[in-house]
Amino acid sequence: MFKFRAKTKSNGLAVVEADGYRHGNTHLIDLRGVSKSYATAAGDFTALRQIDLLVDRGEFVAVVGKSGSGKSTLINMITGIDRPTAGQVLIGDTAVHTLSEGQMAVWRGKHVGVIFQFFQLLPTLTIIENVMLPMDFCNTYPARERASRAMALLDEVEMTEHADKLPSAASGGQQQRVAIARALANDPAIIVADEPTGNLDSKTADAVFQLFQRLVDEGKTIVMVTHDDELAHRAGRTVTIADGLIVGDTGQGNGGMVNGEQLMGNG
Amino acid sequence: MNDRTIKRTLLPPRWAKVLRDLWEHKTRTLLVVLSIAVGVFAVGMIASTQQLLSRQLMDSYLGVNPGNAVVATTPFDDELLKSVQRMPEVEDAAARLSVITRASLGPGRWRDLTLFALPDYENIAINLVRPESGPWPPPRNAVLVERNSLPLLEAGIGDTIVVELPDGRQRELVLAGTAHDINLPPARFTNQAFGYVTFDTTERWGFPRQYTSLSITVAENKDDAEHIQQVTDQVKDKLQSGGRTVSFTWVPTPGKHPADEILPAIFLLLGALGLLSLLLSGFLVVNTVSAILAQQVRQIGVMKTVGARSNQLIGIYLGTVLIFGLLSLLVAVPLGVLAAYAFTDFLAQILNFDVVYEGIPLRALGLQVLVGLLVPLLAALWPVISGARITIREAISSYGLGKGRFGHGPFDHLLLRMQRWLPFMSRPLIISLRNTFRRKGRLALTMLTLTLGGAIFIAVLSVQVSLGRTLDDAVAANNYDVFIGFDRSYRQDVLLDEARMVAGVAVVETWGGGGVRRVRPQGGVSDDIRLQAPPSDTQMVRPTLLQGRWLLPDDENAVVLTSNVLEDEPDIALGDTIRLRSGDKENDWVVVGVTQSLQEQPTAYVNQAHYARLEGGAGRANFLRVLAGSEDPAEHKRIAADLEAHFEGRGYQVGQIGTMSENLEAVEYQFGILVALLLVMTVLMALVGGLGLMGTMSINVIERTREIGVMRAIGAATGSIMQIIVVEGVLIGLISWLQAALLSLPLAKLLADQVGNAFVDAPLSFGFSTAGVGLWLGIVVLLAAVASFLPARTASRLTVREVLAYE
Known part of the structure; x- marks a missing residue:
């Protein structure tokens, strides 16, 4: 276990000093005892229960589980889209759970690239403008360099010829490639993808997966929620969630836990 | 699919999004822009008109060197004029002769026409009259009609018109041209025409080369109405000590055209309605912006996911609203200026002055820009702030059918x-x-x-x-159709008998009356108040009472005032005793009622019998009120003409005659x-x-x-x-x-x-x-x-x- 010594720095961020990252965490992603409950009309609903998860730099993690198992809530903790009711979320040098909304937005824009199932490109921006948008918001690259960087990213996903078209002119697979380019705009260390191939045919899904693998090879860390067993298998590590608990993890000693296939009824 | 290539812009993506969103929803953009534009247009039109009008009206008015006071008297000569001019308190004085005539518009139809004779048309010192068309000064037996009253005479330049002099004689005058006198009340407001002749003409009609009205400018404190009134009273005393009877004096508000009294009220009313319409368009902005945010909630979530802070999103959506405002200004400002020019022209024509447009009214323009941008921004502030603060989780998870x-x-x-x-x-x-x-x-x-x-x-x-x-x-x-005023009083029974001889006269009453002034308790006197003394059983006056009661038959020193008396003399309250001066006499009256009145002149009503006793003329009267058997205004005019002819034919001195219609x-x-x-x-x-x-x-x-x-x-x-x-x-x-x-x-x-x-x-x-x-x-x-x-x-x-x- 790590030794924690919490203190507050002048910028107001809670910082944890330890042997690895600034907060004492040794892994890029370190979730410690994370729980999340929601108040609903039918009473409190617990989406995550005391989750511990460590993901190292350069890992490709697939998160699997049934609908409502807590997959999306888990990755929302990593992206800072949602906050834990209890526990700590340490990403690199940042104690994400302590950030304000404004700090969170800037941090996320710079450090995490998010990819959605339905691509979520802004319909009135061209493809290149969609890719430039994160740089615009986070002011990460000089304004005159943004277009060329966006073109370079589009080149990586083979979408340069569509750069000046609206997203509606692109197919689903093409849109997802643009969404990946957008996720890479600020050169984040982590890519989080929520069912990125869920809306694509198998051939296109395979192409997207290959793109992910290339990114991992280049040193990016990818956490991907998926329903696709085959894709999950191809990822380096599979984390299985059921009822808000991690019930399987191929990257950790999983003891007597069921594996993902058993849980999803496929095995 | 839309595979159109879009030209790359230098705009940062977020502003490109703002512009394309507006373009994408053209109808919505148009509706919001038009709605804001209507409000901005209304505010702009009113503010611009006010700015154009008040400045130009003031310039035009001051440009004619308006008199500080006017004194109307029985005729006086150059000698008396010079003695007034020599008074140290008086800067300058100018005199003119006023002849009250009426011009024939056709058989049995007349229009009141006041003719002014000025001593020197080339050197008018006070209340300048400017030539408009035709020879200057007017030739003998010719008249230059004040341009605003030309339409009332139903004649053209070069025509010959027939005027009837106060004694009933008729004379022909050539309508030689027009003149401009900004000092006269708008002709359409008074239904009275004005014209300018020379003393050569009036002398031929038998009027001596004398004056009946005097305009003065004071030497000091030209903005001080009280001081002007004091000087005017001194002038009045001088005229009276010279044997003249002063019928009235008038001190207009210094430096202000008489219309300036009513214009602010019009502008305030219209301006308030304009602002209200702008406020209403603000509601549409609230609805539209809320809808845009609701519709783009997922986009907001995505933008936040890729690093947008709430402040940046607030900037984006307020930017959208700012563009709504700017677009509305593009529509509203030119239209507002054009409408303001048209509106100013319309009002200037009524008020009888010329407008010279020098550029656009910048102050009003500034106001339009301010309200056009500020009102939508303020309206949008809350929906934008609350919309931009939505968390990503809420934004991304929003799905499904409809909201609400x-x-x-x-x-x-x-x-x-x-x-x-x-x-x-x-x-x-x-x-x-x-x-x-x-x-x-x-x-x-x-x-x-x-x-x-x-x-x-x-x-x-x-x-x-x-x-x-x-x-x-x-x-x-005013339950009468025709009124006649005589230059002196006659026995009531005789007047009644004479009037009843004229065909069409159904009911007739004799009234007393004259001009009075209130003697203020703190010193000084009021402007002229018209005193009317109907018989105690009168059927001819049934005013709408605002306070108190109407006169009772037994009332002696009771007076009922019209509301505009209280406007001029605000210290008077119901039940107060006020002192009224008529000629040399002063009498105390108790205010028992206040009535509504449309008559321009402030009026005081008292019982005839008591008034006659005070005036020492019991059984005598100087006014007739006639109720006709018909309700036709033309018939009333006919009866008025017949009454006038009847009385004048029998040697009565008719001073004024007219119909209520x-x-x-x-x-x-x-x-x-x-x-x-x-x-x-x-x-x-x-x-x-x-x-x-x-x-x-x-x-x-x-x-x-x-x-x-x-x-x-x-x-x-x-x-x-x-x-x-x-x-x-x-x-x-x-x-x-x-x-x-x-x-x-x-x-x-x-x-x-x-x-x-x-x-x-x-x-x-x-x-x-x-x-x-x-x-x-x-x-x-x-x-x-x-x-x-x-x-x-x-x-x-x-x-x-x-x-x-x-x-």
């Missing part, structure tokens, strides 16, 4: 139960009814816009009705202008209301596009979908109409009181426009039907695939 909370609260339950009570209601009607109350916040703002717009519409029409009723009351209050014509004309201006503002208000409803309906339909797709997918026909949407619109219209009708009653009363206080010194005789209520019902239903039909048609044309396509 229906089914919560007692009202929704009532609607749900209605179906049980009213089983004949069709399913589409039930959907319309429930849809109406789904977005309660938006509904409230739309309703507020329509309700206020409607209430003001009805209120303005009620002001029109009230103005009409006030006129009717004035007619009823002629007097009212001028008031009707003034009221007509006011109503026309109010109606313009009403139309703008209806326009804003309509645009608001149209905006809301388009937003509702756009927001429910997917829902419409689902309905189509399960078999809803085009007609059913259109019916659902149109009925919802009409329902909103009907509810707002009901509210508007209720609200309009107190609003109309308030507006009528304010208009009355501003224009006739007393609240108007209130009348509510039920026709206005009906008219607004028609308008609002039509507006609602059209406003919802257009988006309904668009919605019904969408294919299921289009509407169900995700994002």
